[in-house]
Structures are given as structure tokens and as C-alpha cells.
Amino acid sequence: MGTKPTYSPVLSGNSMSVTGNAYPNGNPDIPYNLPGVRNTDSAVPLHRTTPVTHVYSCEGPAPGKFVMRWTYGSNIAAKNRDPRVQVVQYNEDTFVLRQNVCVHWEAPFTYLLFGNKGALLIDAGATAEALYYPLRETVDAIITRWSQARGRQKVPLTVALTSGEDVAQNQGLVQFAGRADTVIVPKPLEVMKRFYGLGGSWPSGRGRIDLGDRVIEVIPTPGTHKDGVSFYDPYCDFLFTGDLIFPGKINIGNDRDFVASLERIKAFIADHPVKSILGGHIEMMFVPGRYYPRFATYKPYERLLEMDPALVDQILDYARAVQGKDTMLIRPDFVLLNGVSPDQRTSDWPSDVPNIIPPRPF
Amino acid sequence: MDRRTFLTSPAFAAAVTLSNAALAGVANAAAASVRPGPIDFKANLPAPGGFPDKWICGSPSAMDNTDPPVHVHWYNAHTAILRQNKAYSYEAPFAPLYFGNDRVLLLDEGFVQLRNDWDLRGVVDGCIDDWCRRNNRDPASLELLVAFSHLHADHYAATNQFADRPNTRYMGLTQEEMLGFWGMTNFPEQRVSLDLGGREILIWGSPGHVISEFAHYDTYTQILFTGDMFYRGRCYISFWQPWFDSMKRLIEFCDTHPVTHVMGCHVEISKDGQDYAYGVTYQPDEAPVQMTVQQLRDAFEQAKTITKPGIYFTGTVFLCNQTRGTTTIDKYPYRYD
Numbered sequence: 229m230g231t232k233p234t235y236s237p238v239l240s241g242n243s244m245s246v247t248g249n250a251y252p253n254g255n256p257d258i259p260y261n262l263p264g265v266r267n268t269d270s271a272v273p274l275h276r277t278t279p280v281t282h283v284y285s286c287e288g289p290a291p292g293k294f295v296m297r298w299t300y301g302s303n304i305a306a307k308n309r310d311p312r313v314q315v316v317q318y319n320e321d322t323f324v325l326r327q328n329v330c331v332h333w334e335a336p337f338t339y340l341l342f343g344n345k346g347a348l349l350i351d352a353g354a355t356a357e358a359l360y361y362p363l364r365e366t367v368d369a370i371i372t373r374w375s376q377a378r379g380r381q382k383v384p385l386t387v388a389l390t391s392g393e394d395v396a397q398n399q400g401l402v403q404f405a406g407r408a409d410t411v412i413v414p415k416p417l418e419v420m421k422r423f424y425g426l427g428g429s430w431p432s433g434r435g436r437i438d439l440g441d442r443v444i445e446v447i448p449t450p451g452t453h454k455d456g457v458s459f460y461d462p463y464c465d466f467l468f469t470g471d472l473i474f475p476g477k478i479n480i481g482n483d484r485d486f487v488a489s490l491e492r493i494k495a496f497i498a499d500h501p502v503k504s505i506l507g508g509h510i511e512m513m514f515v516p517g518r519y520y521p522r523f524a525t526y527k528p529y530e531r532l533l534e535m536d537p538a539l540v541d542q543i544l545d546y547a548r549a550v551q552g553k554d555t556m557l558i559r560p561d562f563v564l565l566n567g568v569s570p571d572q573r574t575s576d577w578p579s580d581v582p583n584i585i586p587p588r589p590f
Numbered sequence: 591m592d593r594r595t596f597l598t599s600p601a602f603a604a605a606v607t608l609s610n611a612a613l614a615g616v617a618n619a620a621a622a623s624v625r626p627g628p629i630d631f632k633a634n635l636p637a638p639g640g641f642p643d644k645w646i647c648g649s650p651s652a653m654d655n656t657d658p659p660v661h662v663h664w665y666n667a668h669t670a671i672l673r674q675n676k677a678y679s680y681e682a683p684f685a686p687l688y689f690g691n692d693r694v695l696l697l698d699e700g701f702v703q704l705r706n707d708w709d710l711r712g713v714v715d716g717c718i719d720d721w722c723r724r725n726n727r728d729p730a731s732l733e734l735l736v737a738f739s740h741l742h743a744d745h746y747a748a749t750n751q752f753a754d755r756p757n758t759r760y761m762g763l764t765q766e767e768m769l770g771f772w773g774m775t776n777f778p779e780q781r782v783s784l785d786l787g788g789r790e791i792l793i794w795g796s797p798g799h800v801i802s803e804f805a806h807y808d809t810y811t812q813i814l815f816t817g818d819m820f821y822r823g824r825c826y827i828s829f830w831q832p833w834f835d836s837m838k839r840l841i842e843f844c845d846t847h848p849v850t851h852v853m854g855c856h857v858e859i860s861k862d863g864q865d866y867a868y869g870v871t872y873q874p875d876e877a878p879v880q881m882t883v884q885q886l887r888d889a890f891e892q893a894k895t896i897t898k899p900g901i902y903f904t905g906t907v908f909l910c911n912q913t914r915g916t917t918t919i920d921k922y923p924y925r926y927d
Contacts (some may be wrong), residue, residue: 304707305652305871306659308675330653333871360651405760454926465686481924522678524867525652567925569918 244307266464268320269378272536274337281344282321284441288536289465289503292319298510301329303589313366319441322464323370324506324533327353331360334396336508337533339468340367341461342374343439343530346384350459350468352400364403384439387447388413388472390508391453392420396510397470417455424454424457431489447465447496451486452479460491465503473543474564475531477519480566483551490544497537504534515586516560517578522571530588535561545580596651617854626726628691629668631789635811636850641664641880645857648676648872653878659708660700662717667724668789669811671715671853671879673739676701678708681744684879686815687714688808689721690786694731697806697815698855699751701744710732735784736760736856737771739817739855740803765802772804778836792847796840798833799826805840812850813880816840822856822877824868825907826914830896837890844883851880865908881906 265560266283267290284290296316309354316324323340339350355361367385375383375540387404389397392415400557404410413423421427424446426434435446437459447462449472459468471478472489480486496502511519514532520527539561546564550557554567556574560581565572631637646657652695655677663671670687677699679867688695702708722729736752738761740747751756761771774780789810797803799819806815819825819836827833839926843849858866889904897901897914901919908919 237741295764304678304702306655306657307707308653310653312653327898328653331651333869355651358652445696453924479922479924481922482926521869522867523871565922568922569920570922571918571920573915573917575915 238357240500262291263287267291272321276379280377282378282441284321284343284463286463288501290319290322290463291379292322292464293535294324294532298326298533299328300523300524300530301335303526303550307332308525311361312361313369315366318464321374322461325353325366326362327355327361330525331355332396333525334509336397337506338400339506340370341439341442341444342383342461343442345438346386346438347371347374348437348439348444349385349404349468350402350460351388351390352387354396354399356399356402358403359434361400364407378447382409384409384411386411386413386439388437388457388459389415390458390468390472391456392416393453393455394471398516415455417526420455420457427566431485433475439475447492449489449493450482451489452481454481454485456489457488460496460500462501464498465501467497467502467505467537468507469505470508471492471533472507473505473540474509474511474531475535475561475564476507476509477513477565477570478543479570480547480550480564483547483566487544487547487551490540490547494540494544497540502537505537506533507535512561512563513586515584517563517581518559518584518586519563525590528589533563603635604712629725631668631690631786631810635809635810636848637666637668639669639811641665641851641878645673645876645879646675647874647876648682648870648882650872652677652871656750659702660710660713662713665811665813668721669808669813672710672717673879674708676704678702678872679744680869680871681856683744683903684853684854684857685815686808687717687734688786688789688791688804688810689718692731692785692787693735694718694721695737695784695786695791698738698745699736699748701747703747703750705748707752708748709751710748711755711805714752714911730757733758734758739766739806739815740800740819741765742800742818743853745818745837750855768802768804778832779838794839794843796836798829798836800828803831803836805836805843807843807847807849812848814840814843814852815884816847816854816886817873818855820852820881820889821856821858822879822881822907823854823856823858824901824910824919827909827911828914830899830911834893837886837893840886841890843884849883851879852883852886859908863903863905867918867920868890 238450267286268279299310299314302436307586310328312328312331321342325338327335329335334354338355341348351365353361371383413421426433427437431448437444442463447458450456452472456472510530510533513529514531546557548565550566556568556572557564557579628891642663649655657675659675659678659707661673665671668689672685674682676682681701683698685698692814718729749760752760769777772782772793778797781792781794784791791805792807796803801910803817856881861877868875886907894902901913902909
């Protein structure tokens with residue numbers, strides 16, 4: 229019996245392989261019938277009589293994939309004709325919405341998660357004006373289609389923010405005012421703590437948002453904002469961290485809290501499966517250590533949104549290194565800014581990061 | 591005239607040559623009947639003119655911006671000032687367009703390169719056509735000089751749009767070519783005079799923000815155009831001593847010449863002195879672009895006291911002494927204890 233040749237993506241001759249997709253045509257060594265199939269409801273009965281109850285308990289992360297490229301603005305912002313809200317379906321119960329870079333440079337990500345008893349919208353975008361950024365309209369449309377597919381009359385919606393004070397994430401909240409069957413997590417820190425049942429245990433405790441067989445954990449993570457929280461989805465194994473952890477310039481609001489929150493996240497990852505950390509923005513380029521400046525409306529070379537959970541160790545190490553110092557620190561996947569201007573620059577390039585000048589679009 | 595001869599001969603000398611050529615053209619009866627007498631740019635100075643109450647200044651959502659790519663404002667009948675739209679480039683520079691009897695001078699070409707992205711050349715041609723219609727002239731008889739205040743891309747990006755425009759000369763992108771274009775041999779002290787055909791522009795060196803920068807003074811409107819070394823916003827001073835010496839030259843010039851307005855290339859400050867951070871695409875309450883000589887003098891007085899790198903507010907502008915690569919005026923708003 230001969231040994232099987234090792235599959236080499238680069239030598240395979242398949243153009244998709246070079247982009248890092250090791251098995252562009254599927255891996256024949258993996259079984260055809262994977263257990264994750266029961267977490268999908270694509271084949272719902274045509275004439276159903278009862279609402280579909282979805283299976284959210286699964287071993288490992290629920291199947292799902294980001295295959296789309298994020299919209300990234302345009303050289304001439306005034307001529308941009310991309311969707312104002314880009315909707316990417318990660319899987320049947322998990323949606324990612326991105327604000328158009330040419331509507332607001334922060335281009336925040338907003339997450340919409342569904343459970344058997346309701347939906348959760350994490351964050352609300354950087355623009356209040358529905359004409360420019362129709363978040364509510366888009367969310368309503370997704371919920372309508374989803375509820376039709378699942379045979380539900382009502383899908384109660386909870387709107388929660390990774391930080392109530394962050395104007396890059398709270399502006400769209402006003403669009404949801406007065407919406408039926410909607411709970412908006414209150415913004416003032418003290419009221420928010422009580423809402424999550426953390427009045428006495430902030431920041432060490434944990435809250436819960438039950439979407440029906442999909443219980444989202446709420447982890448207090450002040451540090452970039454004093455009212456910062458992160459959310460953990462045990463179905464997709466995602467950690468939604470807002471601008472506490474994201475591939476960009478992390479502006480530290482209080483370095484003691486920042487380190488403490490990262491320690492909590494690290495401990496959380498140690499006893500929960502986490503597939504990816506999804507932050508609220510992308511500012512890094514795909515070139516290590518390079519980032520887009522503030523207010524940029526054209527970001528064609530953005531890094532991926534997903535961050536490996538192992539990066540938390542690195543961020544924590546460097547957060548400790550900058551603690552107590554007013555400084556800026558560049559790493560391949562993030563930049564830490566402590567006590568300095570949000571547009572701080574530095575001539576100190578870390579010696580262990582390849583110094584590659586990205587192409588300049590014009 | 592070949593390129594080398596042109597580079598070594600002052601532009602105003604070239605203008606004389608051209609006027610001779612134009613005079614030869616006047617011998618043609620048809621041309622002579624069309625062309626009216628020259629406009630007098632030397633009487634009743636300064637020529638009156640005005641700035642708009644509000645320039646186009648971006649919009650809350652850039653993709654919903656409906657302003658034209660360039661705001662064209664006629665300061666007076668023979669002077670236009672262009673401003674790039676903030677939703678086309680956050681730099682949104684201002685660019686004067688000075689008309690003379692023989693030539694038109696465009697100073698600065700914005701921060702977008704391609705004509706299909708913004709048709710600066712079309713806008714400039716439109717202005718020239720308007721002016722020619724009003725003054726009963728043939729646009730083909732006017733030479734266009736495409737120059738820029740200093741060697742930064744937000745001031746020359748669109749220069750190539752003029753590469754195939756007839757009767758046009760444009761400045762090269764090196765210190766040598768820039769000096770050669772104006773016929774300077776002793777930068778920055780040497781003050782040369784550019785004759786647009788009865789309208790003189792005085793030009794001298796003004797290094798400090800960058801090495802390769804000029805100051806321009808229009809004898810007709812008496813506007814002193816100070817480029818990026820002094821403008822209503824953050825004057826990024828890369829080299830302190832050359833900048834200070836350039837300021838001294840500007841003050842000495844104001845001591846000996848009448849100046850109606852001091853005008854820079856950008857506005858980055860609100861009417862009440864708030865900084866608009868670097869890169870913003872919406873400045874709803876921005877300060878006027880024009881400044882007074884007194885404001886320039888006040889800044890110079892304050893500059894005399896500056897000995898260290900840092901950001902200093904003069905009441906009119908921020909003097910950012912060697913801070914460009916380090917810090918900014920604004921702070922992270924969510925700091926807490």
C-alpha cells in the first residue's frame with residue numbers, strides 16, 4: 229500500500245488554494261455526514277403547522293462561514309454606491325451587518341443573533357439618521373424573512389450595546405425607539421448593571437440574555453469604555469468584544485480596567501470554546517502593523533474581522549507592558565493607544581514585525 | 591524654446607516672448623476685430639472682491655453628498671477661487687485661479703488624481719470659457735499655467751489631467767523643476783514677478799512646512815496666498831527655523847506692500863476656534879479661509895516666543911511645531927479613572 233501524497237495547496241494548481249483555502253474542492257478525508265447538519269433548518273416543511281424549533285446545542289461551533297468580502301468604501305466617497313448596510317449571513321441564525329464606510333468612517337459591525345424565543349442585536353451603528361443608515365429597516369426585513377421561514381408570529385428583539393457611551397456604536401439605537409416587542413438595554417451604567425443583574429457583582433459577575441436554547445453570556449469588560457461589555461454566543465462560539473478587542477487601534481480608556489477585563493476574557497476562553505473573537509470595527513490592514521487613519525473612507529486592504537482567541541494572550545501581555553505609560557504600541561494585528569491622542573503616530577516600529585509599506589490607492 | 595532654455599529663463603521673460611507672439615497674431619485682421627483692448631489690472635487697486643459666507647464643507651454622510659466636486663467662487667470678475675469637495679478628499683484644498691490678459695494661473699490641483707473621479711480640468715476650462723465669454727476673448731489665446739504652492743500630493747495630484755491640454759505649461763514635481771518654472775536661482779529670498787498680461791504675481795520662497803514651497807502675492811486683488819505654511823488650521827511646521835524665517839519674510843512683505851487678505855490652502859478650524867481633526871469629511875461650522883494681516887502678525891509675535899516642539903494656538907491658527915508625526919490636538923474622549 230503506497231502512502232498518500234500530502235496535499236499541497238500551492239502546488240495543487242487550483243487558484244483558490246493559493247488564497248489559503250486548503251481544500252477548495254472539499255476534503256475527502258472528512259466524513260460526508262457531520263453532526264452539525266442538525267443545526268440547520270434549510271429543509272423546513274412547506275406547509276408547517278407549528279413553529280420550527282431549532283437545535284442550538286451542538287458539539288463544537290455551529291457550522292457557518294464568512295465568505296463575503298466586507299464593503300470597504302471608495303476613493304471618492306461621494307460616488308460610493310455600495311449598500312448602506314451590508315448584510316452577511318454567517319449561518320441561518322447569525323447575521324453580521326456592516327455600515328458603509330462612506331456613510332460613517334467607523335464602519336461598525338452589528339450582529340443579529342436568533343434563538344427559539346427571540347433575537348439579539350448587538351450594537352447599533354454610528355449613524356442615527358435612517359435615511360443614511362437604515363439599520364432598523366434592514367433588521368426588520370431580516371427578522372420578517374427569518375420568522376416566515378421558521379413559522380413564527382413574533383420574534384421579540386433585544387438590542388444591547390458593547391458600550392452605551394460609544395457614539396460609534398450607539399447612534400442607530402434611536403431608530404428602534406417604540407418598536408413593538410423590543411427591549412433596549414438601558415444605557416446609563418448603573419441601570420445597565422441592574423438590567424443584566426450585575427448590580428452587586430460588576431465587573432466580576434456575568435449576565436445572561438436567553439434567546440431560547442441559545443443563551444448569550446454577558447461579560448463586563450470595561451477598559452476602553454467604562455460601560456463596556458462583551459457577549460459570548462455558545463452556539464457559534466463567538467465572542468463579541470466591541471472595541472475592547474478588535475483588529476485596529478485600541479484606545480484604552482483606563483489601563484487597570486483594560487488589563488483586568490482582558491484577564492477575565494482570558495479566563496473565560498480557558499473554560500469556554502471560542503472559535504473567533506469578533507470586534508466592532510476593522511482598522512488594521514492585511515499588512516502587519518499597518519492601519520487606516522481615522523476618518524478614512526476608502527479601506528481596500530482591510531484585515532479580516534475575525535481574531536484568533538490566542539491573540540488575547542498577546543494583547544494582555546502588551547496591555548501590561550503599556551500599563552501606566554502614555555504610549556502607543558504597534559503589533560501585527562492590533563495597536564494599543566494608552567493615554568495618547570486617538571490619532572497618535574509613532575516612529576518606533578517594532579523590530580519583530582516585518583516593515584512592509586502597503587500600496588497606496590489613489 | 592526647448593525645455594532646458596525654458597527652465598533656465600524666468601517665466602516672466604517667457605511671458606514677454608509670448609506677448610510678442612500674440613502681438614504678431616493681432617496683425618491678423620480677423621483676430622484683431624475679435625480681441626478687445628486689454629483689461630487694466632493696475633488701476634483702482636486693490637480690486638474689490640469677496641469671499642462666500644459658506645464654502646461647501648462636506649456632509650454628515652459622505653456618500654449622500656450632493657455638492658459639486660469643486661466649489662467655484664468668483665472673488666471678482668477676474669479671480670476665481672476653487673475648493674475641492676470634502677467628500678472627494680478630506681484635504682479639500684483651496685486653489686486660486688488668476689486671470690490676466692495673456693495667461694491664467696492655477697495654483698494647486700487638489701487631492702484626487704483621475705479625471706473620471708473629478709474633472710478638475712473640465713472645471714478650470716469652464717471657468718476660462720466663462721471668463722472669455724464675459725470679456726469677449728478666445729480661450730485658445732490664453733495660456734494656462736498649472737502650478738502648485740508646494741510639493742505635497744494634495745496640491746498637485748490632478749496636474750496630469752492637464753498633460754494633453756493645448757497651450758498649457760505645468761510645474762514639475764521636484765524642487766529643481768519648481769524653481770525652474772518660476773525662473774528662480776536664489777530660493778527662498780529671491781522674489782520673482784510673473785506677468786499674466788498686465789497682472790503681476792509676486793512669488794518667493796516660503797519653506798518650513800516643506801522645503802519646496804512658495805508664497806504668492808497677486809498685485810491686483812492684493813491677496814497674499816501663503817499655501818500650507820500658514821493657513822486657518824494646523825500649520826504643520828516640519829522645519830522650525832526655515833519656517834520662522836519664511837514668516838519673517840511674509841511680515842516684511844506686509845510692511846512694504848498693501849495686503850487685503852492672507853489666504854492659506856485649507857481650513858481645519860471652526861468659527862469658534864474648535865479644531866477639526868485631521869481627516870474629517872464634514873466641517874459644518876468652519877472658519878473663513880481668508881485671514882487678516884494682523885492675524886499673521888499676531889502669529890509671528892507668538893512664534894517668537896516658541897522654543898520647543900509642541901502645538902500652540904495663536905487665536906487664528908494652530909502652530910504645530912514638529913508634531914506632525916506624533917500627536918494631535920484632540921484626546922480620546924472616553925478616558926476615565
